[in-house]
Amino acid sequence: MSAAKILIVEDEGIEALDTQQRLTRLGYSVPDIAFTGEEAVRLAESISPDLVLMDIMLRGQMGGIEAAQEIRTRFGIPVVYVTAYSDEDTLARVKIAEPHGYIVKPYDERELRVAIEVALYRHEMERKLRESEERYRAISEQLEDSNRRKNQFLAILSHELRNPLASIHNCLSILDQIDPSSEQGKRAFTIMRRQAAQLSRLVNDLLDINRIEQDKIHLQMKRLDLVELLRQVLEDHRTLMDTKGVSLSCDLPPYPVYLEGDENRLTQVIGNLLHNAAKFVDSGGTTHIRLEALHTQPEDKRRATAAGFHRHVAKPVDLEELDQILAEADVEKRETGASPLPAGQLALK
Amino acid sequence: MHQGAILCLPVIRQSSVIGVMYLENRLSSSAFTEAKTRMTELLVAQAAISIENSRLVREMKDAQEQIRKSLREKEVLLKEIHHRVKNNLQVIHSMLNLQLPYIKDKQALAVFKDCQTRIYSIALIHEKLYQSESLARVDLAAYFRSLTGNVFLSYGVDEREVKSEIVVEDIHLPINSLIPCALIVNELVSNAIKHAFPPDRPRQVPGKILVALQRGSGGSLVLTVKDNGVGLPEGFDIRRKASLGLRLVHVLARQLNGSLSISSTNGSEFRLEFESRDDGRS
Numbered sequence: 001m002s003a004a005k006i007l008i009v010e011d012e013g014i015e016a017l018d019t020q021q022r023l024t025r026l027g028y029s030v031p032d033i034a035f036t037g038e039e040a041v042r043l044a045e046s047i048s049p050d051l052v053l054m055d056i057m058l059r060g061q062m063g064g065i066e067a068a069q070e071i072r073t074r075f076g077i078p079v080v081y082v083t084a085y086s087d088e089d090t091l092a093r094v095k096i097a098e099p100h101g102y103i104v105k106p107y108d109e110r111e112l113r114v115a116i117e118v119a120l121y122r123h124e125m126e127r128k129l130r131e132s133e134e135r136y137r138a139i140s141e142q143l144e145d146s147n148r149r150k151n152q153f154l155a156i157l158s159h160e161l162r163n164p165l166a167s168i169h170n171c172l173s174i175l176d177q178i179d180p181s182s183e184q185g186k187r188a189f190t191i192m193r194r195q196a197a198q199l200s201r202l203v204n205d206l207l208d209i210n211r212i213e214q215d216k217i218h219l220q221m222k223r224l225d226l227v228e229l230l231r232q233v234l235e236d237h238r239t240l241m242d243t244k245g246v247s248l249s250c251d252l253p254p255y256p257v258y259l260e261g262d263e264n265r266l267t268q269v270i271g272n273l274l275h276n277a278a279k280f281v282d283s284g285g286t287t288h289i290r291l292e293a294l295h296t297q298p299e300d301k302r303r304a305t306a307a308g309f310h311r312h313v314a315k316p317v318d319l320e321e322l323d324q325i326l327a328e329a330d331v332e333k334r335e336t337g338a339s340p341l342p343a344g345q346l347a348l349k
Numbered sequence: 350m351h352q353g354a355i356l357c358l359p360v361i362r363q364s365s366v367i368g369v370m371y372l373e374n375r376l377s378s379s380a381f382t383e384a385k386t387r388m389t390e391l392l393v394a395q396a397a398i399s400i401e402n403s404r405l406v407r408e409m410k411d412a413q414e415q416i417r418k419s420l421r422e423k424e425v426l427l428k429e430i431h432h433r434v435k436n437n438l439q440v441i442h443s444m445l446n447l448q449l450p451y452i453k454d455k456q457a458l459a460v461f462k463d464c465q466t467r468i469y470s471i472a473l474i475h476e477k478l479y480q481s482e483s484l485a486r487v488d489l490a491a492y493f494r495s496l497t498g499n500v501f502l503s504y505g506v507d508e509r510e511v512k513s514e515i516v517v518e519d520i521h522l523p524i525n526s527l528i529p530c531a532l533i534v535n536e537l538v539s540n541a542i543k544h545a546f547p548p549d550r551p552r553q554v555p556g557k558i559l560v561a562l563q564r565g566s567g568g569s570l571v572l573t574v575k576d577n578g579v580g581l582p583e584g585f586d587i588r589r590k591a592s593l594g595l596r597l598v599h600v601l602a603r604q605l606n607g608s609l610s611i612s613s614t615n616g617s618e619f620r621l622e623f624e625s626r627d628d629g630r631s
Binding site for chain 1: 525529532597600601603604606
């Protein structure tokens with residue numbers, strides 16, 4: 001048993017001395033005695049005891065019950081009541097104040113000890129309960145937050161999925177009315193093909209996110225040249241950038257930059273970033289890609305490179321929207337980065 | 350044919366009939382004119398008020414008598430209770446007395462005597478209370494004199510060697526403050542007798558113990574116990590390592606919410622300044 005610190009509140013000095021001596025013999029520490037309710041509140045604050053043993057029939061302005069309630073609410077210290085009365089009236093008053101324990105005088109040391117230990121235990125349990133309640137509240141808030149984010153994401157996603165579907169729908173309506181083999185019909189097929197490709201790309205991305213979240217993504221690591229990879233991806237997207245009127249410039253080192261990585265995934269990451277750029281940079285803007293090798297250390301090839309993407313957004317309004325999507329892209333990257341990919345850590349501006 | 354007239358009127362007080370006024374005239378059938386009837390009605394109303402008043406006065410007197418009687422009973426009862434408490438304490442005191450010859454250990458004997466004087470000082474309060482007229486007011490000078498006398502007797506002090514002096518102003522103490530004060534005086538006088546005049550240190554002047562209760566500044570009371578003995582030991586601190594007696598003095602002084610000052614020049618002096626609280630609880 002640890003030496004709990006107890007404050008005695010008792011207006012009969014000699015009784016208080018006796019109780020102090022008995023508590024000390026039981027192994028508790030009793031630093032002080034309060035003779036009035038006011039003094040009890042003051043001492044509870046200054047010596048912060050683990051428990052207050054309170055005679056509820058006190059002389060003076062402030063009664064014991066009132067003092068006990070103030071000590072409980074202000075300092076959260078448990079209070080055990082001591083009284084010579086056990087009549088209905090007193091008990092009713094005591095119940096309202098919800099003491100942690102109640103002893104009727106005269107009491108022996110065993111009763112005193114049991115009442116104190118039960119009160120301390122109850123108080124400790126209440127504290128733990130409060131703590132766990134707080135913890136669960138925090139968790140539930142977190143869950144609500146992530147649920148909200150997920151809903152937001154779903155809303156964006158549905159929008160993204162609906163656009164190509166609408167196009168395909170439109171094309172089908174047109175094809176109902178015209179000869180599919182005509183020039184216009186062929187164009188409709190091309191649009192439909194492109195939109196279907198877009199749809200399957202979105203669905204694939206979605207599946208990837210799902211795999212990442214479930215930790216089921218399998219990376220096929222191999223040694224590759226990032227410069228070569230970037231060059232290919234850029235080539236693939238040049239047409240897209242041209243049609244959007246966004247000029248694409250790059251600054252790649254004249255030597256190969258080798259790293260261990262999954263070729264498909266890296267292509268996907270950079271491709272997604274370029275798609276975003278094509279989507280959100282206004283016509284006439286520029287997307288600049290620079291790759292440079294930092295901290296080149298022969299013994300640690302993995303830390304060989306970092307790539308910086310610069311983009312210029314004309315409308316500041318778009319920035320927020322962009323942040324949102326970039327935040328999602330960031331998560332994706334970090335997850336992928338759990339593989340030996342920190343070399344490809346991408347700095348975004 | 351019947352000759353004469355009858356007038357019958359109810360006597361009404363607080364909407365209940367408490368009597369009937371009956372008037373009869375055998376000579377004239379027109380004896381009670383309307384005016385006369387109205388006049389009689391007024392007289393009857395006055396009579397009703399008078400009857401009610403005398404009834405109330407009688408009730409009040411009865412009630413007063415009842416209260417006086419019950420107060421007398423309570424007084425007798427209170428006196429009886431004080432008497433019994435005093436007697437019970439006296440019995441405890443006597444039991445300790447009977448036990449005394451069986452105690453061989455000197456220290457145990459001293460502890461026994463301390464307990465006896467403590468019990469006696471409370472018993473004495475109850476004795477003085479049932480002897481007093483109001484049952485609440487104690488003649489403090491007489492009380493302190495008896496108290497000190499008993500302590501002297503108990504510790505076998507010769508009054509020719511150590512004299513006591515009691516100085517008490519006309520002060521009324523509620524029982525709340527009275528018992529702590531009594532116990533404090535008991536402890537301090539006992540303490541002085543035990544330590545202030547050691548037999549191995551002969552004195553030029555006779556020993557003296559002063560007990561005083563006086564009014565201080567601003568309505569406070571000052572209780573002083575002073576002796577001309579050897580004074581307190583060097584570095585004396587009532588809060589630490591004091592005897593039980595002085596610990597009691599310290600805690601009772603705190604209970605009275607008083608400030609205790611202790612000095613040790615030409616003997617020792619304990620001075621307690623406190624507000625006498627009388628909040629009706631006793």
